[in-house]
Amino acid sequence: MNEAATAAVGDARAGNALTLWATVLGSSVAMIDMTVINVALPAIAKGLGADAAGVQWTVNAFMLPLSALVLIGGALADAAGRKRIFIIGLALFTLSSVACAVSPTLGWLIAARVGQGIGASLLSPASLAILGADFDGEARAKAIGTWAAASAVAVAAGPIAGGWLVDAFGWRWVFALIVPPAVVASVLAGIGIKGGRDPDAPTPDWAGGALAIIGLGLLVWGLTQATSGGEHGSAYIMGGLVAAAIFLWWERRLGDRAMVPLALFGTARFSALTLLTFLLYAALTGVLLLLPYLLISSGWLATAAGMALLPLPVIMAAGSRLAGGLSERVGAHRMLAAGPAIAGAGFALMWTIPDQRIYFVTHVLPAMTLVGIGMTMAVAPLTTAVMAAVDHHHAGAASGFNSATARIGGMVAVSLLGLVLTGGGHGVSIAAFHAAALMAGGVSVVAGVAGWFSAPRAAV
Incomplete structure (x- = not known):
């Protein structure tokens, strides 16, 4: 092998390593965020004067957009570019984490948690799509295995690290913890990820995503109201069920192009x-x-x-x-x-x-x-x-x-x-x-x- 070919192989391996660590760090911060909140909730409730409904929405403000939009995030990564969507999702997640850390009120925190959920719905599926596109054969299997192992470590370490931060410095540092690895992941992604998109990828099902958010949001809002002493819980639940019915009608109309193919x-x-x-x-x-x-x-x-x-x-x-x-x-x-x-x-x-x-x-x-x-x-x-x-x-x-x-x-x-x-x-x-x-x-x-x-x- 001549010097040019050897250098090319070395560059490819270095690029693959940067790609792997960018996706591992990016997806890990989202996994950490989903677990550290468990031990921070009592301190958040006390610090911001949250009632039961506020506690519930501190969690679900993140889960709602993530649940409803994660399928659109994967389709968007294929259509618009995997690197682009990964970096956009990571940037939104990082900025929202900073907003969580400095939240002066509960409403501010809940809004920032929504931003985190949207960011996670973009970066999580994009990270796996990048590994599938930028690695081949045995290297792909090893990369996905490393990604899965890192996710498991993040799930295990999140509550412990989060609990220590709450005890030592306060709940705001639970969100600040996420920022440094997210910034490193952004830098690595910009340098190492090749990018790429699928020219034949279908257009994301935006209407389906909107209906999913409306339906799930109304349903969760209604259940939260009904179980925490609020008013009009049953009306919100009925609205959520109506939106869900419209969602099913729309998905059936789109067939295999739907976000959730009913087949x-x-x-x-x-x-x-x-x-x-x-x-x-x-x-x-x-x-x-x-x-x-x-x-x-x-x-x-x-x-x-x-x-x-x-x-x-x-x-x-x-x-x-x-x-x-x-x-x-x-x-x-x-x-x-x-x-x-x-x-x-x-x-x-x-x-x-x-x-x-x-x-x-x-x-x-x-x-x-x-x-x-x-x-x-x-x-x-x-x-x-x-x-x-x-x-x-x-x-x-x-x-x-x-x-x-x-x-x-x-x-x-x-x-x-x-x-x-x-x-x-x-x-x-x-x-x-x-x-x-x-x-x-x-x-x-x-x-x-x-x-x-x-x-x-x-x-x-």
């Missing part, structure tokens, strides 16, 4: 998997928000409350590969039935957590271990089952929709937290927490039943 639901398997995803992640999100709230209200430091969640990502990181292989041997539907049921047992076990003198080893660790084992058994087979439930033309849409469904389930769960929060959103009723834990356990068991029916039909 996905042509099989009972995909519908069962969608129900499983919605219920399981609703249960998980609700409990993972309430548990740190309860622990901090009982006198735990935010750092310790964040560490109490650590068994979940550790078990999932250690066992996901094994769960994927086991799923191939025993059948994904068996794993998707057993996993949610075991996670449900973990949720229900939280009923034993006392009102005072809560100990990690005796009261929290057993329940979190069961939840971790159950989620590990479910998550890896779920991804495989979703892809197998549809034809290859809809594989990308199915994967994206399943991811959005998980977030929507979590968002609906958060909108119901007004039933559990007390003291104007500053605490958690132990009796209501126990009821929520038992309900999460029951919901997870129903998710497991749906998982059993996700098996392919036997040939006749």
Whole structure:
């Protein structure tokens, strides 16, 4: 190989390394933001005088645009340029994080959280699209593996780092934490990512995205009002259902050009998997928000409350590969039935957590271990089952929709937290927490039943 060719190979490898680290850092900051908020909510509620509805919207203001627009973000990356959309999304996310850190009022914070959600809906799908376009063969598999591993580390480290920052410096630093790695990711992206777009990519379904935001927004607003003592909750819920009906009509009209092609639901398997995803992640999100709230209200430091969640990502990181292989041997539907049921047992076990003198080893660790084992058994087979439930033309849409469904389930769960929060959103009723834990356990068991029916039909 001559010197010019050797230099070209070296430049390509350096460019690929910069691309990988740009996408890893960019997507990781979004993952961190989704987890650190769990331990910062009590301090935010106290610092900004938030009531129960304000607490709920601090979370859902981020989740709403992310859930509704993530599919448009992927289509826009293909149509307008993956590098461009990634950098725009990262810039919006970073500026919104700064706005969160300096928020003088709750309304300011909620508006900035909306900006974070929109930014995340652009940068998250664009980061995977970049890895798929800029890497080939084995290098692509390794890059995506590194991206997934970094996401797992971000999920594990987020609550601990966030809790320490809350204890040491205050809740505003939870958002400031995100800014330095986001700036580094922007610089690396500008230097290393090749860019590129798909000239045959369809036009993003803007009308579908707008209808999704309106429908989900009204539904979440109505549920939040209804559970936190507000007015006109039922009217907002009805408006959300009307918008959802219009959304379905529009998506059916667009056919395969839709943001959510309704052909996905042509099989009972995909519908069962969608129900499983919605219920399981609703249960998980609700409990993972309430548990740190309860622990901090009982006198735990935010750092310790964040560490109490650590068994979940550790078990999932250690066992996901094994769960994927086991799923191939025993059948994904068996794993998707057993996993949610075991996670449900973990949720229900939280009923034993006392009102005072809560100990990690005796009261929290057993329940979190069961939840971790159950989620590990479910998550890896779920991804495989979703892809197998549809034809290859809809594989990308199915994967994206399943991811959005998980977030929507979590968002609906958060909108119901007004039933559990007390003291104007500053605490958690132990009796209501126990009821929520038992309900999460029951919901997870129903998710497991749906998982059993996700098996392919036997040939006749």
